[in-house]
Amino acid sequence: AVAVIGGGNSGIEAAIDLANIVEHVTVLEFADTLRADEVLIRKANSLNNITIIKNAQTTEVVGDGKRVTGLSYIDRISGDEKSLELAGIFVQIGLVPNTEWLKDSELALTRFGEIEIDSKGATSLPGVYAAGDATTTPFKQIIIAMGSGATASLGAFDYLIRHSDETQSTEDAA
Template structure:
C-alpha cells in the first residue's frame, strides 16, 4: 500500500512525487507516458531560471530528479478507475491490476483539441502551435492565424496582437462564443481580423514550416487561402479525466478535477494537480507548483488521519 500514489508523470505528477518522497512517504507514480505534454514540446523559454530548453531534455531531467528518490515509477500504465474501499483508495489499471493507497494525487494532464486537417501533424511545432503564452514570441512581427473564436481564441488573438504583425481569427460558426468584452477589445485592435463561417481545411507549408492555410467560406462555399507564419489552434483543452467519470469525484462541466487552494478534491485524501484540474492557467511552472501543493496537502491529510 502506498502512502501517496500519484497518477500522471508530467510536470505536476513529477513534482508531487518528489515532494511526497521528501516527506518520507511511500510514494508511487503511475504514468502512461512520462513527461506528458512536455515530451511534445520543442522550445521552452518560460520555465523560470532556465533561459531556454527543449521538451525532451526537460523530461529527461524530470525523470532523473524523480529517480533521486525512492519513488516506484510504473511506466506505460494507464489508470482506468478509482474506488474508495475500506478506508483506502484503489486504482484499477487498464491491465487489470489494482494499486492501493492511503491518499492520491491525480495529475493526468490534458490534451489540446486538434483540427484534424492535413498538415496539422506535419507542422506541429513548426508553425502549428497550441499555446500563445509559450510560442507567441516566436512569431514576432509575422502574420498568424488563431483557429477558434471562443474565449481562449479571442484572448489569444488580443495577446498575440501585441507581438505579431497581424492576427486573423477563423471561427467555424456564424457567431463568436467569446465574452462581449473580449470581442469589443479584439474589434478595437487594428491588426486583428475576424472571419466567421470559416472552416479550416488544410495547413500549408514548404516542407519545413508553415506558410499558410486553406479554409472554406461556409456561406459561399468558396475556398480561400491565407499566407501565415503561424497557426494557433484554440478549439479546446480536454482534461484527461474520462477515467474518473464512473467515480464519485467531482468534476467541472468541462471535466476538470475541482480542487481548492490546498489541491484537495471533493474526496477526502484525494488531491489534484496540473492541467487536469480547474486551475485557470495551464503552464509547466504552474503544474509543478500545484504538484507541490497537492503533495503537501496529502501530507497534511496523512498526519491527521493515519493511525500507526
C-alpha cells in the same frame, strides 16, 4: 502574421495576447458566431491588427518542410477555398477536460467536468490531489499546469505527513 483557430474564450484571449507581439492575427471560427465572452469579443474588435473570420473550415496547414507558411480554409457560406500566408498557427478549439472517466466517481466536478480543487490541489476526496488543465485552476497554460502539479504534490506530501499515524495504525490493525 499568425492565425488562431477557434472563437471561444481561449481563442479570443490568445488572439488578444498575440496582437501585442505580432504584426497581425487572424482568428478563424468554424461557426457563424463567436462563443467567447462579450467583453473579450469587444476587446478583440477594438484592436486594429486582429481580423475575425467566421464560417471558416480550416482544411490544410501549409509549410515548406521546415516551417509553417500558411493555411487553407473553406468559406462555409460561399464554398470558396481561401488561403492565408502565416508564420504560425495556434489551435485553440476547446478546453474540455479529459475527465469523463471520473463522471460516476465521488470526486466533485464542475458543470464543465473540471475537477474541483482547493489552493493546495486537494479534491473533495481526502488524500486525493489533482493538478493541471483538468482542474479548476484558472489559465490553462503549460507553465500554470506545471506549477499546479508542484502545488498538488506538496499538498499531498503535507497530507501524508499529517495523516501517517492514521495510515500506520490502519496497517497495523490489518
